[in-house]
Amino acid sequence: MAPNDRLPYEKGFHVSWDQIHRDSRALAWRLDGRGPGENGEWKAIVAITRGGMAPAMIVARELDIRTIDTISVKSYNHQSQTEAQVLKAPNADMMGDGTGILVIDDLVDSGKTLELCRELYPNAHFATVYAKPKGNAQVDTFITEVSQDTWIFFPWDMALQYVQPFRGED
Ligand SMILES: O=P(O)(O)OC[C@H]1O[C@H](OP(=O)(O)OP(=O)(O)O)[C@H](O)[C@@H]1O
Ligand code: HPA
Numbered sequence: 001m002a003p004n005d006r007l008p009y010e011k012g013f014h015v016s017w018d019q020i021h022r023d024s025r026a027l028a029w030r031l032d033g034r035g036p037g038e039n040g041e042w043k044a045i046v047a048i049t050r051g052g053m054a055p056a057m058i059v060a061r062e063l064d065i066r067t068i069d070t071i072s073v074k075s076y077n078h079q080s081q082t083e084a085q086v087l088k089a090p091n092a093d094m095m096g097d098g099t100g101i102l103v104i105d106d107l108v109d110s111g112k113t114l115e116l117c118r119e120l121y122p123n124a125h126f127a128t129v130y131a132k133p134k135g136n137a138q139v140d141t142f143i144t145e146v147s148q149d150t151w152i153f154f155p156w157d158m159a160l161q162y163v164q165p166f167r168g169e170d
């Protein structure tokens with residue numbers, strides 16, 4: 001399937017860099033002071049690559065968190081879902097059972113990616129910028145919910161291009 005072919009997704013939600021920046025900052029503010037540290041600090045951030053890296057960087061900057069690791073989970077080939085698998089795990093000593101760790105992704109869809117991460121780190125806090133209803137139960141904190149039949153297009157997957165005027169061209 002071509003990557004820009006939305007079927008079976010009825011709707012497209014196109015997110016600009018500006019929008020993901022605002023929404024990721026909103027996520028940071030919601031998470032601020034909610035960690036298990038004395039002043040609500042979080043121990044570290046773990047970004048779920050690749051989509052979680054941009055939001056994780058923005059949250060880390062807002063919350064002044066310098067310890068950042070990644071977990072690489074692959075679960076999609078374009079818009080087709082495959083079995084979720086961990087291709088690279090974060091530092092085991094740092095992770096423990098996940099206590100104090102903020103695991104960040106761009107979105108939760110079916111919830112399969114987070115389900116796998118939760119099994120590995122049951123005490124981590126899981127946060128995404130966007131969420132679809134099926135995966136809702138897997139995420140502790142998110143900013144915006146979109147319907148299950150919506151495909152979210154992120155700015156790193158898009159480019160500016162010409163569109164014809166609504167009334168057509170002369
Ligand atoms: O809730 P789920 O149904 O598991 O889907 C959500 C996951 O799918 C996408 O990642 P993808 O596996 O496509 O990899 P990418 O981040 O490298 O693009 C997205 O970034 C989430 O990580
Ligand atoms: O709606 C989506 N957009 C981008 N990547 C995704 N991975 C699962 N669902 C989505």
Ligand SMILES: [Mg+2]
Nearest residue numbers: 049050051052
């Ligand atoms: Mg991803």
